[in-house]
Amino acid sequence: MPAWLKTSLKIIGALLLLIILILVGLSIYVSSHKEKVLTQLTQKLNENLNGKINVGSIETSFFTSFPDFALTLKNVSLKDKQWAQHHHTLLDAKSFDVVVNTAALLKGTISVEHIDINGASVDLYTDSTGYSNTSIFKKSSTKKDNKSKGSSSAELGKFSLKNVNFIIDDQKAKKLFSFAVSELRAKMDFPDSGWTANLHLNVLAKSMAFSTSHGSFIKDKVLGGDLAAGYNQKTGNINVTSSNFTIGGDDFGIIARFAVGKKPASFLFHITAPQLLWSHASQLVTPNISLKLNMFNMDSPIGVDAKIAGSFSGGGDPYLYITADVNHNRLTIPGSVIDDCSFKGVFNNTYAKGKENGDENSIIRLAHLTGTYNHIPFAIDTGSIINLIKPIAAGNFRANFPAADLNYLLAGVTKFNSGTAEMALRFNADIVNYRINKPIFAGHINLKNSDIVYVPRNLTFRNTSLSLDFTNNNLILNNIRLQSGKSIVLMQGRIDNFLNLYYNAPEKILVNWQINSPQLYLGEFLGFLNSKHSAAIVSVKAKQTNPANSGNVVKQLSVALNKAKATMHIRAANVHYFKFLATDATADLHFSKDGLQLNNVSLKHAGGSLKMDAALVQGNTQNHFTVNTTISKVNVREFFYAFDSFGLKDLTDQNLKGFLSAKANISGLVNNAGALVPGSVDGTMDINLQNGVLINYQPLISIGKFAFPFRNLHNISIPLLDAHFEIHNRMVTIHPFQITSSLINADVAGVYGLTNGTDITIDIPLRDPGKDSTITDAAERAKKRNKGIVVHLRAKDDGTGKVKIGRNRDKKLL
Known part of the structure; x- marks a missing residue:
């Protein structure tokens, strides 16, 4: 080994040994002087606090975290000066472990490798006056200290929380955030721009109330997953993203921004859920919203995209913008079900700019809504519900379907056997108890080539067409063609103030009809007589289930039809009633739930003419009539034949010839088949017979024999x-x-x-x-x-x- 290498290793070893000796010595010193160090530490910390920090004990560990230095604080509490009044402890931790990088410490930099907090509670409290227990921290001096340029900066590598309760209770802003953190692990880096962090968490959201008067979002839901966070010093924003986040077991994507560099601090959440059940979604919002959502349901998951934005100060609701994508779902609404339902929906609680966010300023928009209601396929191009406190619904309704599909909707009122129905309506309605109430329409309804049975009157019409136009609260009835048996009726009608009277005073509805007919067989309309009893039953049921001011447009129909009145101006080329035949008939008829009245009746019959006023009042099995008539020069034989000789047995149409003129004022009863009730006729009659012939009149023959x-x-x-x-x-x-x-x-x-x-x-x-x-x-x-x-x-x-x-x-x- 070269000498320089041996020398270098010896120097490095010596330095390492020195460092170890220093750390060991520091550990031994802290361990042997715990109370003194603890006292000095708390005194130093309290110098910068408007309150008091208490630390139960302090311990060091070198060898367990070598080569880093570990410090453990136990039973740490942090209280502001007014704690005695509000009793909210800012920090209460059983164990507070800090691991510091030794190498960085020797360089003059505090690099915290790891912080572990276990069994702690963080309670940020603000009272109704705006005082906060965070005021325990003294404000730093705004003057720059040049000497501080060489001071060390603190960096945090990792931290973890276990069994930590975190609470933000702002009484002034009426906000309450409470989270029970089972586990939170984070790893941080400190680039020049700020810091970044990767987090894994498992948290129970006890409360996330941006307005305590409305309650909490995601209440008692477990939040879990991995997040990436970062702080930008220039913008003062904290950005958080996650693609595998769960709320209450459902998968979400999250993008969040916390603008902490500005005052007041604000937040923005962008949350997406591609597959979320309606019932689960309703549990994530505040009770004031979920109460309304729970009145509805969808069988299959839907796609949801939500934006939530607001301020951490102030007591208003956050801004909400939620979109939903529904495809071929089954939607349950109060009182009914919509099958095969698809739409794109938007909820926004800032409908009118300049007004506070909230239910009163909320709107639900529906676009391209399609579905099937009671077997009727329909579409709403655009629809909306504004003001969830006093909701008003509006939209464009379209439908085109076989008329027979109406039988499911109008059972007990009408029955359709063929033909097509087409609707194009713009509607506006209040929503009462989550149901459409008293909708107002503009637009048209067309029915073509349909066979219809009007159930309450047992009247059948074939090959029927009609057009209903709703405009300016009035109903215009155009191009109506009715055929009952051999009768053909062409009608035009109008009802003024229809929609208001329909719901509030159906007994005041008056239909003005202009009616023309090439041939009219009155006997085919005897169902009008025969159904009083059944109509009464329908009426009783209607009264039991649908009061006269029912807000349901369909259920109100039987009530309106039973109570409405009609005035008809009739022109008929030919009128048949059993044996009776008239031509060039004109009449004014007034229908009501009790019967009908005829005025200005004029017709030609049996070579003469007849003018008449009459009335019919319905009973259960018999119907009372009154007739005032003037007959001019009719063929008496044909006249008697047409009316079955008025019930006479000895003097009939076979006994008479001549021309009859008469004035009659009579009343009587007809049964539900339209026949005279024997012995029921009352009144007076004046007869003028000209050129008469009495043929085979038996009473005279009996006398004349002798x-x-x-x-x-x-x-x-x-x-x-x-x-x-x-x-x-x-x-x-x-x-x-x-x-x-x-x-x-x-x-x-x-x-x-x-x-x-x-x-x-x-x-x-x-x-x-x-x-x-x-x-x-x-x-x-x-x-x-x-x-x-x-x-x-x-x-x-x-x-x-x-x-x-x-x-x-x-x-x-x-």
């Missing part, structure tokens, strides 16, 4: 007949009138019973009317009318319903 055996009893001409009748309780009161005919002249009065009770007096001059046919003077003809023998007859019910005709004993034979 009284006029040589006259034509089967075909009796009646040039003119005027009569007035009153109908009541199956009885027809015949006011006195004269019959002037080719067979006989007669004066008739009395009561005709439709079933029994007939009592009619008939005064018949036996003089042959044919002998007076040549007399043109009416007065002269009237004088000779009763010349000769006059037979007084009485047609009376025998008590069994059979009418017997005999001499009227109350009058003498002339």
Whole structure:
């Protein structure tokens, strides 16, 4: 070995031995003078504190950490001067281990190789006045000390925390952060720009409340993973990133920035989760948000991207900007489910600039929302919900689907068997108890080529088309085509103030219809009569489940249809009702839940015309009607045929010819099949018959066999007949009138019973009317009318319903 090498090794060995001796000596000195060193250390530290630090004991170790120097402080506590008032200890550590690099120490640099803190509590407390226990640290002098240029700088290599509770309790800013650190390991480097660190942690987040009034984010969730952190001296920012971080067992990517170089200090978190269950996501936010999120759910995981930013001072909510990407999921909403749901969603709690962050200033935006609701496929191009305190929803709704899909939504109201439905609506609605309430629409609904059954009225319409236009709160009904059996109806309608009345006062809804029909068969609409009982049941159910002001647009439909009124202005080329046929019919109809009213009815029938006003009030099995009508010169045979001879048995359409004019004011009952209820008709009738012929009228034939055996009893001409009748309780009161005919002249009065009770007096001059046919003077003809023998007859019910005709004993034979 060369001499210079031997000499060098001896010098190095000597230096190492010297260092070891110094460190050993230092260790021995500290160990043998613990109390003195501890006293000096605490006194020195307390000189720079507005409070007090206590260290229970101090120990050194050289050989366990050789060649570094280890120092262990036990039972360390740090309290500010006002601790007696607030009782928040800034630092309370059972064990505080520090390992210092010996080589760096000899160079004049404090290089901390490792710090281990075990069983500690860090409590940063600020009271409501703004006083903080961190004021224990005296502010450093702003004057620069030139002598300090040569002083050593401290560097930290590694540190670890075990079983450490870390709390930031800011009463003034209403913030509370509390973490239970099971394990935290970090390795640090100190480049010229600041420092960098790689960390591994396992932490329980007891509280992360940026506003204690709203509660904590990620409460009681375990945080774990690896992070990379760095501090830039120029910007004063701490940046943290992680690609394998977990919160509550779910994987997240995290990018965070803490701007500690500025006042007030601020933070920014950018958190991503490609696969996160909705129920797990709702557990990560504050209770005021999770309460709302828990009303909803998604079966499959969704992609979430969240930005959270705020200040470490002040009591407001942090800024939140959260986006979600949903694809073909199953979304559960209050009261229903949306299948195959996809959308891109954004939540932002700073909707209006200049206002504080929070629920009242929040907005949820939905873009390209598609799904299936109650078997109806739909799309919402853009939708939003603003103000989570008093939420308002708005959006553009589109749907195009088979009309039969509406059966799932409108069960009990309508049934669709074919056709297509298309909707394009802009809606705006309040949200009450997390449900859409009283939506207001603008746009249109089109239905084409559909067969529809209106369930409450048991009415069926074929090949139906309609267009509903919502504009300025009104409903315009266009291009409506209804076909029921052989009836074809073309309709235009309008409802003013529709959407307001629909929810708040459906009984005030009035539909104004303009109706045209080439042919109308009224019998095909008898379902209107037959369904009062079922409609009542629907109404009762509606009242039980849907009050009159229900905010649900679908459930309110049965209520509105049952209570709404309709006015119809009808023009029909042909109107059929059983045997009745009319042409050029016009009428004004007013429908309500109780029945209908007809005004200004005008039509042509049987060669004449008819004008009428009428009303129908519905009952359960029978329906009450009133009719005021004027009939002008109709063919009496056709007229009687059309109305089944008005229930008369002896006088029918087969017994009559001539032209009838009449005025009638009658009321009665029809059953749910549209037929007259026997004996229900009441009212008065005035009849004028011209050029009449009485054919095979059996009561007269029975009399004539004995009284006029040589006259034509089967075909009796009646040039003119005027009569007035009153109908009541199956009885027809015949006011006195004269019959002037080719067979006989007669004066008739009395009561005709439709079933029994007939009592009619008939005064018949036996003089042959044919002998007076040549007399043109009416007065002269009237004088000779009763010349000769006059037979007084009485047609009376025998008590069994059979009418017997005999001499009227109350009058003498002339």
